[in-house]
Amino acid sequence: MPLIPEEPQIHESAQGPRATPASGQSAPTPRPVPGPRSAVPPRPGPPRPTPPAQRTPRGPSSAGAVAPPAAGTPQLQLIPASAEGALDAAEEAVDLLLDSGxxxxxxxxxxxxxxxxxxxxxxxxxxxxxxxxxxxxxxVFYADALALDRAEARPVVVAAVNGGDVSAGLSLARAKAGSLLIVCGDPQRVNEMLGAGV
Structure with missing residues (x-):
């Protein structure tokens, strides 16, 4: 019986080209398309940090502080962001809320x-x-502040202050928030509009 030569072995290093980022940095992870999601997929890499601890305000300029709610009003949390970065900050806030349960x-x-x-x-x-x-x-549902008259209240409202009629938008967002209102925007402008000392 004639000998059949062994099949060549494919070594891991011979699997084809690999994308190697320049200067030894890790390749950026593609961002998912923003929008509603029915389940939070596990994320590669180290676990994400938990949401910031709730704090009492230290003064009018304490960014990220939480104003204690008055009776019947939602708790208020501020995430400093520019008008251009407010949507990204809101997406991050939603991710943290979902990650926290x-x-x-x-x-x-x-x-x-x-x-x-x-x-x-x-x-x-x-x-x-x-x-x-x-x-x-x-x-998760996404709406323009001017369409909130048709939206029902939810326990958590995340408001992205990205222009428009900020005063009316924040008032409507506050009215729709059951227990927590997270505002992503310029702290000074938000304080002026809500007068909450956040």
Whole structure:
């Protein structure tokens, strides 16, 4: 019986080209498309930090502090952000809320200026389907502050102060927040609008 030569072995180093980032830095992880999600997928790498501990305000300029709620008003937390960075800050806040155990259906994200990309996308298919998703209450919902008269209250409202009528937008967002209102925006401007000393 003739001998059959062994099949060549494929070594790990011969699997093809690999993307190696320049200067030894790790390659950036692609960001997911913003918008509602029904489950939080596990993230690679070290675990994300837990949300900041609730603090009492130290003065009018203490960024990130939480104002103790008065009877019947939601707790208020401020995340400093520019108008251009408010949407990103709101997305991070939603991620932290979900990572800390909040259910997606408990969260309403409000924009005071330009619509969140998810809301703009869903509205491109018509208002009926967009509001049907709101009424289903099974995921995070994104709305423009001016459309909040139609939205129902949720335990947590995350407000992205990204322009527009900030005063009216924050008042409406506060009215829709059950227990927690997180505002992503310029601390001085938010303090002026809400007068909360956050």
């Amino acid at each position: 909040r259910s997606p259906e408990e969260i309403l994200v409000v924009t005071t200026g330009e619509q969140h990309p998810w809301a703009a996308h869903e509205l491109s298919f018509g208002e009926e389907g967009y509001w049907a998703q709101h009424d289903a209450r099974d995921d």
